[in-house]
Amino acid sequence: MRKLFQYSAAFVAALCVFSCGKDNPAEEPSNPAPKDITLSLSALDVPAEGGSYSLSVKAPSRPTFSVPAKWIGFTDGTYSNYQITYGITVSANPADEERTAVLTINSGTLSKTISVKQAAAPKSVNPGQDPVGEVDAILSNTKASAQAVKVYDFLREQAGQKMLSGVQSGGTANNNERVNQIYQLTGKHPALAGYDYIFLQYSPTPQGWSWVVNYADISAAKEQWANNGLVSFMWHWNVPNSKADWDKGKQGNFEGYNFYSDKTSFSIQNALTPGTWENDFILQDIEKVAGYLKLLQQEGIPVLWRPLHEAAGNYNLYGKTNNAWFWWGRGGADACRKLWKLLRDKLEGEYGLDNLIWVWTLDATPGAENEWASWYPGNDQVDIVGVDIYADDTNAKERQYKAAVALSGGHKLVTVSECGNIPDPAKCLSAGQSWSWFLTWDLESYALNTDTYWKTLMSSPRVLTREAMPSLK
Numbered sequence: 001m002r003k004l005f006q007y008s009a010a011f012v013a014a015l016c017v018f019s020c021g022k023d024n025p026a027e028e029p030s031n032p033a034p035k036d037i038t039l040s041l042s043a044l045d046v047p048a049e050g051g052s053y054s055l056s057v058k059a060p061s062r063p064t065f066s067v068p069a070k071w072i073g074f075t076d077g078t079y080s081n082y083q084i085t086y087g088i089t090v091s092a093n094p095a096d097e098e099r100t101a102v103l104t105i106n107s108g109t110l111s112k113t114i115s116v117k118q119a120a121a122p123k124s125v126n127p128g129q130d131p132v133g134e135v136d137a138i139l140s141n142t143k144a145s146a147q148a149v150k151v152y153d154f155l156r157e158q159a160g161q162k163m164l165s166g167v168q169s170g171g172t173a174n175n176n177e178r179v180n181q182i183y184q185l186t187g188k189h190p191a192l193a194g195y196d197y198i199f200l201q202y203s204p205t206p207q208g209w210s211w212v213v214n215y216a217d218i219s220a221a222k223e224q225w226a227n228n229g230l231v232s233f234m235w236h237w238n239v240p241n242s243k244a245d246w247d248k249g250k251q252g253n254f255e256g257y258n259f260y261s262d263k264t265s266f267s268i269q270n271a272l273t274p275g276t277w278e279n280d281f282i283l284q285d286i287e288k289v290a291g292y293l294k295l296l297q298q299e300g301i302p303v304l305w306r307p308l309h310e311a312a313g314n315y316n317l318y319g320k321t322n323n324a325w326f327w328w329g330r331g332g333a334d335a336c337r338k339l340w341k342l343l344r345d346k347l348e349g350e351y352g353l354d355n356l357i358w359v360w361t362l363d364a365t366p367g368a369e370n371e372w373a374s375w376y377p378g379n380d381q382v383d384i385v386g387v388d389i390y391a392d393d394t395n396a397k398e399r400q401y402k403a404a405v406a407l408s409g410g411h412k413l414v415t416v417s418e419c420g421n422i423p424d425p426a427k428c429l430s431a432g433q434s435w436s437w438f439l440t441w442d443l444e445s446y447a448l449n450t451d452t453y454w455k456t457l458m459s460s461p462r463v464l465t466r467e468a469m470p471s472l473k
Contacts, residue, residue, distance in 0.1 A: 033060040034082055037105060037112040046118040048430070049461055050092040055114070056085045059107035069101040072116060090462075093118045119430075135159065136411050140383050145354045148302035150472040151230060152357055152383065156414055159434040163425040163456060164230065164464045166192030166439035168418070169220070172213040173198050177222045178443055179229075185451055186458040189466035192304070193224045194418075194439050197289055198236035198259075206252030215292040217301065225301045228469040231440065232304040232359075235289065239266040239327060261323070263328040268331035272338050286343060290351040297355040300473065306417060307343060309361035310367070310383040310388055311336045312375035325363070333375040341379045361386040361417050362404060369403035379411050384436065386417025394424045394448050396431040421448040425462045 040056035057063050062079045075087030093099055103114040139152050158164070167178045174194035183189045203215040221231045235243040238257040240246040241264050245256025270278040296303055311329030324330045328339055340360075347353045360382040362372055376382070385407055387400045397416075404414040415436040416423060422438050440449060456462050 004268075006390070011195045014111045031081060033059070034058055035094075037063070037107050037110050039105065039112055040113055043114060044088070044090070044116045046090045046116065048119045048121045049426075050090045050118070052089045053090075054085055055088055056083065057105060058083045059105075059110065061103045061107050063107045065106075066104040068103055069099075071099070071118075072101060072103070072359045090116065091116060093121050095121055119216060120372045130419045134410065135413055136379070136383075140358060140380055141348055141354065141356070143283065143354055144357075145297070145300070145302060147300050147473060148355050149356055151304075152434075154470070154472055155384075155436050158464070159436065160429065160432075161434075162462050162464050163416075163435055164191040164435050164437035166190050166194060166232070167443065168194035168439055168441050169196065170442060174213070174215055174217065174220055176223060177464075178227070179224065179445055181221075182454065182458070186455050189227070189229065189470050191464045191466050192230045192232055192437050192439060193220070194232045194234065195221060196236055197233050197292065200235070200285065200289060201238050201249055201254050201257055203292075209252075216295065218273065218292075218301075220294050221296060221301055222299055224466075225299070225473075227466055228471050229466040230304060230469070230472075231296070231301055232306060233293070234306040234309055234361075237307070237326075237328065239264055239278075240281065241265050245276065246281055259326055261325065261327045261347075264327055265311075266327050268328060268335045268339060272335060272342065283346070287351070290347055290353060293347065293353055293356070294351065297353055301359060302355045302472075304359055304384070305356040306359040306361055306386065308336065308340055309386075309417070310363040312362045312372050333371070336375055337377050340381060344381060356423075357383045359384045359415070359417060362386055362400075362407075364397075364400050366399075369399070372403060372407050374435045378409055379408050381382055382408070382412060384413045384415055386415045388418035389416055389423065390420040391423075392421065394421050394427070394453070396427045397423055398431065398433070401428075401433045401435070420446040422446075422453070424455065425457070426460060429462050 012431055038058040041053070044053060059082060063084065065074070068074070071091045071093075073091070075089070077085045077087075078168040098120045099118050101116045103116065105112045105114070115376060134157055139148060141148075144152075167182060167190045169175050170178055175329055176193060179193050182247065197215060199213045200215065202209075202213050205212045205214065211396075224231055236259045238254070239261050240249055241256045241258075248254075253367075267278055270276045271281055271282045293303065308326075308328045310325050312333070328336055344358065347356065358381065360377060362368070362385065364387050385404045387397070387404050389397055391397070401414065413436050414434070416438040419438055419440055422440050425433070425435075425438070428435055443449070458465055
């Protein structure tokens with residue numbers, strides 16, 4: 001909450017002089033004196049954040065004001081030819097109740113009023129609180145690194161106050177090109193940068209390729225973290241259709257790999273069964289991704305880790321059995337939960353990664369929230385519940401928010417883990433939705449994410465940019 005605007009003694013003294021109607025000598029009017037007071041404003045509707053406004057007054061003699069509310073300030077003007085323009089400043093409203101005031105303008109025996117109505121501050125939750133229950137005070141990994149704990153504590157403190165700005169990387173998915181594009185446009189960097197192990201099978205790139213991806217190059221994440229930004233990684237997990245396709249992949253031919261469920265016949269049930277080639281494959285891939293995550297751990301970089309995204313609730317997407325977006329959702333809820341647990345046991349237990357903050361991501365298809373509970377790995381397996389939202393508007397997302405909070409009984413932070421058009425943080429927070437961050441998928445595909453909207457977002461007091469982030473090292 002912002003503190004009420006405090007006036008200096010000099011300002012109060014000046015205001016008293018102004019209110020009493022004292023004035024410097026004015027020019028001799030050249031037009032006939034008006035018979036009434038004319039105002040450029042009859043009322044002011046002010047947002048909770050406050051603002052500055054101009055008031056033009058035409059009156060037969062220099063106007064005087066009644067003493068205003070303490071949260072309203074004035075800047076004097078010059079009375080000339082029966083007209084004067086004042087500046088009106090309204091400070092931020094720290095309360096969750098609307099407030100009003102009436103300003104009275106006098107000129108001799110004439111009088112006019114202006115009503116000022118200011119919106120209430122967004123109803124926020126106390127740090128660590130959510131509308132359903134109390135957000136867990138500690139990470140699900142009790143041995144989490146000091147930096148991961150600091151990031152989580154910071155996100156809890158910001159809940160209901162501000163949203164972090166974020167963007168997903170493009171190209172090789174481990175660069176800061178889009179982060180820097182936003183800076184070039186707005187003068188500020190996103191607080192969160194998203195990266196993706198989508199090309200894991202290509203890293204390190206086979207010899208002779210002109211297109212190179214190397215996830216051992218963590219310079220982008222290091223730059224983001226060094227400048228107080230946060231780092232998120234996801235994993236579009238590509239798998240081979242067959243043992244033969246896997247063998248070809250070892251030779252640099254990945255034509256038989258995919259992650260979309262309708263593009264691969266890879267079986268999650270077989271992958272969870274020891275002794276199968278599918279199980280051998282996923283264990284080797286987990287070891288490989290663990291090696292890249294360990295590079296970040298060695299640099300003290302905590303990761304908002306978002307694997308197996310958008311599985312929950314889309315198993316019967318559009319009424320078709322086995323129509324999940326991705327292969328990890330095609331086998332149903334039980335298999336997906338087991339894969340999550342296996343991934344977590346391997347990364348934390350076997351490979352000793354302590355820098356991961358686990359984000360469980362939901363699919364926002366209407367009606368999917370009815371199935372979310374059966375897919376949820378459990379509060380002991382998840383730190384943050386994310387919802388991937390693609391909508392043709394920037395409004396607050398009541399349906400998705402309520403369902404995401406209810407999923408954990410309010411024990412987990414919730415976030416817009418991925419989006420197209422960015423939900424307006426001011427609208428979300430005003431609606432009582434304490435999303436931790438937004439992360440837009442790209443900078444080209446969503447018509448409502450205009451340059452003007454980006455500039456508004458990155459200058460909003462309800463949005464955190466990288467420049468406003470504290471060091472969490």
